Amino acid sequence: MKQRPKYSYPIDEVIQKRWSPRAFAPTALTDEQVFTLLEAARWAASCMNTQPWRFIWAHNDGSEKYQKLLSCLMEGNHAWAKDAPVLILGLIHLPKEGGFCNQWAMYDLGLAIGNLTAQASVMDLYVHNMAGFSEEKVRELFEIGEDLKPVIMLTVGQPGDASTLNEFNRQREQKTQERKPLEELILG
Numbered sequence: 001m002k003q004r005p006k007y008s009y010p011i012d013e014v015i016q017k018r019w020s021p022r023a024f025a026p027t028a029l030t031d032e033q034v035f036t037l038l039e040a041a042r043w044a045a046s047c048m049n050t051q052p053w054r055f056i057w058a059h060n061d062g063s064e065k066y067q068k069l070l071s072c073l074m075e076g077n078h079a080w081a082k083d084a085p086v087l088i089l090g091l092i093h094l095p096k097e098g099g100f101c102n103q104w105a106m107y108d109l110g111l112a113i114g115n116l117t118a119q120a121s122v123m124d125l126y127v128h129n130m131a132g133f134s135e136e137k138v139r140e141l142f143e144i145g146e147d148l149k150p151v152i153m154l155t156v157g158q159p160g161d162a163s164t165l166n167e168f169n170r171q172r173e174q175k176t177q178e179r180k181p182l183e184e185l186i187l188g
């Protein structure tokens, strides 16, 4: 069990328990579980309800889609993410006529992933965000047009055995989460 940090105020257990594992248990998720996470994402707030979030996902089942997603990860992420049961790519839809709201699409996707992550926590699942992937490769392999922008990749699953990780990642895995003090975040 990962050591929990000290909280300044008593936040809910669902938020407390969240962290970003690199070692995942080999337990597969069901389609029902994945769609429940995506359903939570669907109900996020967005600029004028434009809902710009889009997703491409796959179980770790050796399928072509899964291999394509995995191959887009940078080496450092690939090293551990290859053992996670699910990979999700988050994109934003930026239509030419999107106007004012296009500039908030990344924010909207963040809210959607926030919902997904909270739902995962309720279901005893854990999410690890990864910016370390090749946007160019995603565009090429999934034939992504100019109206879409790949933003983030996620692994989802249950925490696993840290001894399966390399030394560098094992140390990161065991570190207690750290944050800036609340006073530093509140300005004015």
Ligand SMILES: Cc1cc2nc3c(=O)[nH]c(=O)nc-3n(C[C@H](O)[C@H](O)[C@H](O)COP(=O)(O)O)c2cc1C
Pocket: 018, 019, 020, 021, 077, 128, 129, 130, 131, 132, 133, 152, 177
């Ligand atoms: C936008 C974003 C990009 C991230 N990219 C990576 C990444 O490429 N590789 C990685 O191992 N972790 C990545 N992370 C995870 C962060 O390093 C992690 O959330 C942070 O260190 C805090 O740890 P915690 O989530 O366990 O509290 C990313 C997180 C976010 C939100």
